[in-house]
Amino acid sequence: MVDVKNTIKQKYGKIASEVGNTSCGCSCSGSETSPSIDYPPLGDLGIANLGLGCGVPTDHADVKEGMTVLDLGSGAGIDVFIASKSVGVTGRVIGLDMTEQMITRARENALKLHISNVEFRLGEIEHMPVxxxxxxxxxxxCVINLVPDKPTAFAEIYRVLKPGGSFIISDLVTTGTIPQEVRSDMELWAGCVAGAMDRQEYMALIQRVGFKDVQLLSEKPYDQTFSKAFGIVSVTVKGTK
Ligand SMILES: C[S@@+](CC[C@H](N)C(=O)[O-])C[C@H]1O[C@@H](n2cnc3c(N)ncnc32)[C@H](O)[C@@H]1O
Known part of the structure; x- marks a missing residue:
């Protein structure tokens, strides 16, 4: 799975370096037909939205002043900056991403936006520097589908959360069947298709890791072509340690 990681870093490194200071609308799948994400008006924060998400996890996260929030696969930082408004000066938000160019771009965005209660760390979800x-x-x-070892990813999420802390994750899962030839296509992995896990297995994995009060908060079709072919849907899921 080293190839998957390298393909992902190349794809997202290129997006981070090439896309200008406006949203590229390219979507995780690289398809222009994906629905736009229902962010509230972003104002200046729009420079950090590269159109790579598949939900709005902060809408469900109940982030409060003074909290410490961690965004996995933070990209150019859009969800980090949204959460930074809620944690205030007494809290902080950490963005984690394995692609160097994304970390660079997110740090530049923090400077441009004069947001100081955030930090961006280079690292992998499977062994977080947290x-x-x-x-x-x-x-x-829209990141966990890109991680080849999902049991380790959720075990790491469990490790870093405080007792009583929660995760709120928007991600792509499948309600159908993804053929083996698609599963082994590196480009389709990087495009958030080939790594999408079966929805029921995804929920069962989260339970197995030990999370309580596991909830499917929302579900909607992600992309018409892929939805039809492989039953891929965008979900937002919550669990508590
Ligand atoms: C589809 S983009 C989403 C970016 C951001 N969450 C957003 O909504 O704009 C996926 C991001 O996850 C990062 N990523 C993928 N796999 C990762 C892993 N195993 N560890 C850390 N970051 C990862 C990629 O580098 C990329 O920046």
């Missing part, structure tokens, strides 16, 4: 029991909310937007 202390155990230190996070109130883990959020993530």
């Amino acid at each position: 202390d155990s029991n230190s996070i109130d909310r883990v959020i993530s937007n």
